[in-house]
Amino acid sequence: DAKTTQPTSMDCAEGRAANLPCNHSTISGNEYVYWYRQIHSQGPQYIIHGLKNNETNEMASLIITEDRKSSTLILPHATLRDTAVYYCIVRATQAGTALIFGKGTTLSVSS
């Protein structure tokens, strides 16, 4: 079962920042937080991941709270092409584990 909780859906206006929240209150100290997205009919796409510190790359920023029980994915200037299902995943550290996908958040970006 997924160890994260995300809103089912969110809307965002094109050009505005999209802030996608994720709760992972049972996260262990050495588990990473990953974000992926799936644009309709395509394979999931890796966005970003982090352990404790905030992270930024060319796609997004990841803000992790100090207690690590929640995080926020920020798309600074959302475009129509960012419309997708966004998955927040906490990955276990045991050998032989894999990414476990939950239901994710459907982000709809409109003009």
Place this chain on the structure above:
Amino acid sequence: DTAVSQTPKYLVTQMGNDKSIKCEQNLGHDTMYWYKQDSKKFLKIMFSYNNKELIINETVPNRFSPKSPDKAHLNLHINSLELGDSAVYFCASSHNGLNYGYTFGSGTRLTVV
């Protein structure tokens, strides 16, 4: 060049048939995976191989058999196909360790009629 490629992209077949889906990655990754996405859009891990060794085998019917001839290839063979096997199957690969993301293929849409 496509990083993780799956063939075929679409597969329509009759119940009871046997079919295979192939996956190849040119990223030099050590681990490969098969995921199944059903009509409700849930993505579920099926199998994982690390350097040709099976390391994850979730509760999947025995009719599904993965095969990894080398670490760049992971094929999925399905015997006696059933209607419930209709889904999109995604292959993925990654380096070992937690500090790496997965790269997914574009999926194989299997329809059993």
